[in-house]
Amino acid sequence: MKVERVVLHFPKEVADKPVIVNLVRKYDLNFNILKAAITPDEEGIMVLEISGDDEKFSKGLEYLKENGIKIQPLSKDVVWLQEKCTHCGYCVSYCPTGALSKDKNTYVVSFDSQKCTTCGICVEICPFKAMEIRL
Ligand code: SF4
Ligand code: SF4
Incomplete structure (x- = not known):
């Protein structure tokens, strides 16, 4: 099995x-x-x-x-390239685990690698290439 x-x-x-x-x-x-x-x-x-x-x-x-x-x-490492991130928040609703989230008060996006399952969805959709898969 x-x-x-x-x-x-x-x-x-x-x-x-x-x-x-x-x-x-x-x-x-x-x-x-x-x-x-x-x-x-x-x-x-x-x-x-x-x-x-x-x-x-x-x-x-x-x-x-x-x-x-x-x-x-689901085995590769996903990293957040903070310097490229514009905090547009586009990735937040796509992220299945809540690893990418947006602060309701400051609108600042953050990435919690502990919650990331490395599904790669954010890597595909981020318009600014701020999420990257490291092999
Ligand atoms: S979609 Fe990309 S640029 Fe926008 S908040 Fe997410 S990581 Fe940052
Ligand atoms: S790789 Fe998947 S789980 Fe990890 S931050 Fe991106 S969308 Fe969320």
């Missing part, structure tokens, strides 16, 4: 296909959607916890890749 959290990147063309539902139908996997978002260039991003039998797990992920979905494990 395997349980893994992954970030899926859906190109526009795949958005209306039932690929995630097929993980259950075809591969007997379970999934839990932790966060779903659409980036400004209409790519879909989904943070998913997938669980199931080891062999079916691999086949299920292979099926996703064959359908044009990029799979990124």
